[in-house]
Amino acid sequence: MPLASLVWKLEQFVRLSPVDHVFLHRAATERVRHFAPRVDIVREGEKPTDVHLILSGWAYRYKQLEDGRRQVVSFFLPGDICDVNVFILREMDHSIGTITAVSIADLSREFFDKVAAEHPRIVTAFWWETLVNAAIQREWIMSLGQRTALERIAHLLCEIWLRLRLAGLTRADNCDFPLTQGDLADATGLSKVHVNRTLQELRAEGLIVLKGKTLSVPNLDRLMRAGLFNPNYLHMDHEGRQLDAVGTPSDVVAG
Amino acid sequence: MPLASLVWKLEQFVRLSPVDHVFLHRAATERVRHFAPRVDIVREGEKPTDVHLILSGWAYRYKQLEDGRRQVVSFFLPGDICDVNVFILREMDHSIGTITAVSIADLSREFFDKVAAEHPRIVTAFWWETLVNAAIQREWIMSLGQRTALERIAHLLCEIWLRLRLAGLTRADNCDFPLTQGDLADATGLSKVHVNRTLQELRAEGLIVLKGKTLSVPNLDRLMRAGLFNPNYLHMDHEGRQLDAVGTPSDVVAG
DNA sequence: CGTTTTCAATAACACATGTTACAGTGCGTA
DNA sequence: TACGCACTGTAACATGTGTTATTGAAAACG
Numbered sequence: 341m342p343l344a345s346l347v348w349k350l351e352q353f354v355r356l357s358p359v360d361h362v363f364l365h366r367a368a369t370e371r372v373r374h375f376a377p378r379v380d381i382v383r384e385g386e387k388p389t390d391v392h393l394i395l396s397g398w399a400y401r402y403k404q405l406e407d408g409r410r411q412v413v414s415f416f417l418p419g420d421i422c423d424v425n426v427f428i429l430r431e432m433d434h435s436i437g438t439i440t441a442v443s444i445a446d447l448s449r450e451f452f453d454k455v456a457a458e459h460p461r462i463v464t465a466f467w468w469e470t471l472v473n474a475a476i477q478r479e480w481i482m483s484l485g486q487r488t489a490l491e492r493i494a495h496l497l498c499e500i501w502l503r504l505r506l507a508g509l510t511r512a513d514n515c516d517f518p519l520t521q522g523d524l525a526d527a528t529g530l531s532k533v534h535v536n537r538t539l540q541e542l543r544a545e546g547l548i549v550l551k552g553k554t555l556s557v558p559n560l561d562r563l564m565r566a567g568l569f570n571p572n573y574l575h576m577d578h579e580g581r582q583l584d585a586v587g588t589p590s591d592v593v594a595g
Numbered sequence: 596m597p598l599a600s601l602v603w604k605l606e607q608f609v610r611l612s613p614v615d616h617v618f619l620h621r622a623a624t625e626r627v628r629h630f631a632p633r634v635d636i637v638r639e640g641e642k643p644t645d646v647h648l649i650l651s652g653w654a655y656r657y658k659q660l661e662d663g664r665r666q667v668v669s670f671f672l673p674g675d676i677c678d679v680n681v682f683i684l685r686e687m688d689h690s691i692g693t694i695t696a697v698s699i700a701d702l703s704r705e706f707f708d709k710v711a712a713e714h715p716r717i718v719t720a721f722w723w724e725t726l727v728n729a730a731i732q733r734e735w736i737m738s739l740g741q742r743t744a745l746e747r748i749a750h751l752l753c754e755i756w757l758r759l760r761l762a763g764l765t766r767a768d769n770c771d772f773p774l775t776q777g778d779l780a781d782a783t784g785l786s787k788v789h790v791n792r793t794l795q796e797l798r799a800e801g802l803i804v805l806k807g808k809t810l811s812v813p814n815l816d817r818l819m820r821a822g823l824f825n826p827n828y829l830h831m832d833h834e835g836r837q838l839d840a841v842g843t844p845s846d847v848v849a850g
Numbered sequence: 851c852g853t854t855t856t857c858a859a860t861a862a863c864a865c866a867t868g869t870t871a872c873a874g875t876g877c878g879t880a
Numbered sequence: 881t882a883c884g885c886a887c888t889g890t891a892a893c894a895t896g897t898g899t900t901a902t903t904g905a906a907a908a909c910g
Contacts, residue, residue, distance in 0.1 A: 409741040433827050
């Protein structure tokens with residue numbers, strides 16, 4: 341069920357009612373679109389009309405300078421919402437592109453009006469999603485401004501790992517990892533060559549195994565230390581529920 | 596009237612009713628606090644209880660690593676709201692400190708509940724504020740990841756200039772500028788020494804005059820070009836209303 | 851009103867990361 | 881099966897920015 345990741349994630353934070361569930365489910369199955377890998381979903385300058393919910397696949401948000409310099413500004417994983425309420429803006433200030441094949445559900449203005457009027461728990465959950473996304477952006481700023489190449493990459497891998505885990509998308513100690521070294525370079529502000537050097541270093545220290553399109557993290561704790569990673573900014577806990585309390589990948593969200 | 600900056604700014608985007616005005620005014624005068632320069636208002640790890648509205652003065656949001664590396668993650672100018680609805684999170688993932696003397700109004704959870712229930716235009720305006728702040732964060736990521744030192748500083752100065760202008764806080768071609776070179780370094784991810792070098796360069800090219808605590812921008816257009824600055828991300832227009840239409844230096848935002 | 855502290859300015863040197871170039875590997879597709 | 885193309889891996893070299901140190905000028909302070 342492709343909606344699982346979103347509901348799963350939101351329920352970390354707010355207990356949704358059965359009515360909420362039905363409502364979300366309908367919204368997420370009504371207007372669904374599918375995209376090939378490596379295509380743009382939305383382009384800078386366009387008028388935003390809908391909010392996009394990622395049902396499956398990976399995507400990213402990026403900005404580009406006229407001379408071609410390109411920066412990935414965030415990654416979208418299954419269950420992520422692209423920007424609650426963007427349609428109140430006149431035009432997009434960035435683009436959104438797919439990494440893998442992606443399915444999205446379009447959420448309309450009316451959907452959000454209805455949420456606001458009739459589903460207070462979902463409102464809260466969406467605010468949580470919005471605030472966490474803002475916190476992630478801040479942490480990226482921290483990484484780009486202060487962390488070394490090795491710390492940056494280690495940090496990013498930790499973040500992706502935890503976000504995937506929250507969406508129920510990790511296996512024992514590994515997960516799908518469709519990003520190329522070029523993608524990592526665009527996200528970390530490093531050159532491709534240096535990303536490669538740095539990945540070698542992480543491998544040499546046994547912090548990651550990255551081959552084909554899967555990433556293994558033999559020891560998350562060590563990787564977190566290498567990236568100076570403090571998970572507080574993901575706000576994965578609420579009312580006493582702690583991230584650590586949830587143990588291994590599979591039962592993470594059991595709650 | 597210290598509330599002017601906020602109202603002025605929000606009205607750029609949404610026309611507020613007289614009732615909205617009265618309501619905002621009351622909220623902004625009820626619980627006001629004053630802080631000295633260079634002190635913390637909020638510390639990482641604390642439980643957020645209120646949302647802060649900056650009535651006057653400059654502040655910043657920052658994060659710090661254990662070894663002391665410090666990154667300014669955003670600046671707060673008069674009229675800015677620190678984070679709509681933060682209090683739904685369990686703890687702060689960053690700190691907020693003052694630069695100058697600062698007055699803030701504390702906005703409670705009840706305030707936001709009331710807004711949600713009775714002031715739909717304010718809801719929209721706050722969403723706009725939230726989305727613009729997110730866009731600013733993205734642009735900082737772009738700067739830190741892709742722009743050179745000179746571009747970064749030029750870009751930041753343009754951003755601050757336009758935000759001050761929107762709040763009605765610029766004079767003909769100059770404005771107050773209380774940031775030290777150390778602040779700029781922490782915000783741009785550069786060393787203090789390199790910030791100094793770069794400011795000299797900007798001065799030598801006649802792009803800025805920065806002395807004491809005031810900044811002059813003789814030619815905003817040239818500075819914008821030096822910083823590869825595209826103002827679209829500030830979303831200063833709505834429904835055809837352009838920034839030019841509203842006031843002070845009228846020649847600014849070309850397109 | 852001098853004393854102390856912060857901030858700005860500059861120089862000399864160090865190094866993390868960028869650039870260019872090319873070879874190897876794997877994978878999609880015909 | 882082989883072609884083509886995108887991705888990974890490495891080497892040699894270039895450079896933008898960091899580091900450390902010192903000085904002078906302004907503020908802040910007692």
